[in-house]
Structure formats: C-alpha cells, structure tokens
Amino acid sequence: MSSYVEHANISVVDAQKMIQFLTAAIPEWKVRGGGKIDNWFGRPIEWFHVGDDHSYIAISSGGKGDATHWTSHFTGFKHIGIVVPDVEALIERLSKAGYELDHRGDEHPFRKNVYYLEDHGMLFEFIEYSRRKAANEMTIINKRDISMFFV
Template sequence: MHTKVQSMSDGYLEHVNVTVKNLDQTTKFLLTAMPNWRIRGRGKMDWFGKEVHWLHVGTPSSYIALQSGGEGSGLNWKEPQVGIKHIGMVVPSLSALIDRLNAAGYQVDHLGASHPHRKSAYFIEADELQFEFIEYLSTVAEERNDYTR
C-alpha cells in the first residue's frame, strides 16, 4: 500500500536534524508521544572522525532526524542562547498524549498559554530537548493562528 506524499504547492517542513546523547531514549519518547509515527530508516556513519548512529522517526512526509554522539546539555529554554528552544508537533488529543507520556514516566514541564482555539503542553525528554504538543480546537486557520490573545 502506498501513502500519498504531502503536496509541494505550499512547501512544508520535511525534517529537523537533532543530535542527542541517547538515541534509544529519545526515540522511545517520540514513539510514545506520537504512536502513529514509525522509524523510517537508521544506520551509522563517520561524522568527522566519530562513528555516530542516526535514525529517522516520523511519518511518510515528515520526520525528525536523530543523530547519536551528543555531548553537553540541551539549551535551557529560559535562557537566550542561539538554537532550537523546542520542536512543536500537532496531536489529535492533548489529554491522551499527556496520559500516554505520564504512564511512560514523562511529566509535563509546563502548559501553554490559555487560548480558545488551541491548547498545548511542553515536555523535556532525557537529553533536555523540549517538545511542545499542540491540540487545535478549530479548523479555521485564522482562529488557529490568532496570536493576539
């Protein structure tokens, strides 16, 4: 069975590449959060003289590219360093996601701001990467994308 690939007419984000310390832990977190996602591919490579393992996890049209070999700490989202503060993903049910992640031992770091057309929760996984999960409560783009509240 073939899955239809997203249209290119508007462009879309295909992937983001993130280096992690523990590839298995981050993959477990993502697959728990997004149970419809799958591992699209994996392998190993020489990365500037260091062997690293890589893994692509997501859907047929978008994914997160994870690479092992990370060192140090993730960015503190409360501080002004340059870099990715969080990765946002849309989910059909925020409460179901929170329940799944809580059952697997992950706790909400904080909830997003109150808004009539969306709700969100932030989690920080083992490598200190922050993920925002958003449930939209409207199908109207102007309501979903209202930033005045």
C-alpha cells in the same frame, strides 16, 4: 503545494531514549530508517529517521552533554512544536511511559498546548487545534468572499 517543514535534525547522547520519547508521544510515528556512520567528523554515530510519510525528526547519536535550557538566551532552537489530535491522550501516554509534563501553554480559544523536556533537555511542544478554529476561519473566508460581491 504549500511549503512545510519536512524534518528537523538533532544530535543526542542516546538516540534510543529520544526514539522512545517520540514514539510514546506519537504512537503512529515509526523508525523510518537508520544506519551507522563510522567516522562522522571524527566520531562514530548512529542515525534514525522517526516520523511518518510526511515528516520526521532525524536523530543522530554522538552528541555531548545536555541541550542548553530553553529559558536561556542562546542561539539555536527553543523547542520543536508538533500538532497532535488529542493533547490529553498524549499527556496520559507520556505519563504512563514515565515522562513528566514540564508546563502547559497559555489558555487560548482555539488550541491546547503542553511542553515536555525529554532526557537530553530538549523541549517539545505538542499542540491540539480545536475544530472551532477551522470553522471560524471558514466563516472569516466566507464573509470576505461575500463582501467582494457587494463592494
């Protein structure tokens, strides 16, 4: 089994706003669970797990203020990257839901990527990998395997 990221845990002011953003971006993601904690280090919070059977984002309410802007030199995460099957469809869904594209990533032969700042100032990257990438990787693997027979 390969290692992978199971979840990220983020604190926000308004958990419902984050849930709306994530489920607009990724319609197959659902609220997997949630609850309330009356005293989380002196504050009541609500928590939610939004994702699928393989990974999710844990969202806790009770945050204060906005996230530090991703262009600053702070300690912490700059963005969360999520692979999606179709970046253009994601852009259309988020536009219809009222979210504005922050910026596109640099052109690359095997991927498209876009960035969105959600209402708390957290940056999310959405990445679509092309099928050519997988085919190219198989070609490289096959050439390496073949070369082993002729060494």
